[in-house]
Amino acid sequence: MDYKPLAKDILKxxxxxxxxxxxxxxxxRVRFVLKDESKANDEAVKDLDGVLDVVKQGxxxxxxxxxxVGSVYDAILDVANFPDDVVNGGEIAAPTDDDAEEKxxxxxxxxxxxxxxxxxxGLLSGAGMIKAILSLCTVTGLLTDKSGTYIILSALGTTPCQVHSLNNINYDALNRRA
Structure with missing residues (x-):
């Protein structure tokens, strides 16, 4: 698919x-730091075929x-032929310290x-979900805190949050079993 027309429309x-x-x-998302955001026509950009939304943030x-997005980004670079100081090489563009609004x-x-x-x-969210499911299974009586399934799920849910080695998790699980 040719993304150059979309790139031209976005730039315009x-x-x-x-x-x-x-x-x-x-x-x-294609992320721009604009010199003057008031020049951007948000509604016109949102209405372009291939654009899902416009977000102004940070x-x-x-x-x-x-x-x-990668193809659209490449098309924008091809169409605009930006100098190297404008293209950030994959880093998130952010306002510089000399911008009007200082952080x-x-x-x-x-x-x-x-x-x-x-x-x-994502890892912490997954661990939290495992712990929530484990709690539900325990409350409903599907699992007991002495079962092997409980011990394994508990270890999986605890691992991302644990600062200590896996030996500490195994030790905790074995102590619950005794």
């Missing part, structure tokens, strides 16, 4: 190539594309903390 409706400070993409103008210390600290936990968020 965000204020042209000259309005783009930096560009990158993630799994589903100083970024994010065009939600979906699974074909406070609290925002920077929260950003750091969230960037640390985002990679393990």
């Amino acid at each position: 409706n965000i204020g042209t190539k000259s309005n783009v400070k930096s560009i990158t993409h993630c799994v589903t 100083g970024q103008y994010q065009v939600v594309i979906g699974p074909s 406070g210390f609290l925002n920077k600290a929260l950003g750091l903390i969230s960037s640390i936990f985002i990679p393990v968020l």
Whole structure:
């Protein structure tokens, strides 16, 4: 599929190539940092065939594309021929310190903390779901805390949250059995 028409339309409706400070993409979105967000026509971008939504967040103008984001991103780069300082090489584009709205210390600290936990968020959520299912099975009487299935599920649910080695988890499980 040819994504160049969509790329041209996106660029036209965000204020042209000259309005783009930096560009990158993630799994589903093309992320722009614009020089002047008021030049972007949100409704026109949202109405483009191939665009799911527009999100403004953290100083970024994010065009939600979906699974074909890589192809759209490449088409935008081909059409616009951005200089190297605009293309971030896969890093998330963010406003620089000299931007009008400076981040406070609290925002920077929260950003750091969230960037640390985002990679393990899915793992922690999965562990929580296992623990919830385990609790339901115990309450309904499907499992007892002495059964092998309970011990294995408990270890699976505890592993991502455990700082100690797997030996500590096995030790805990064996103590429950005794």
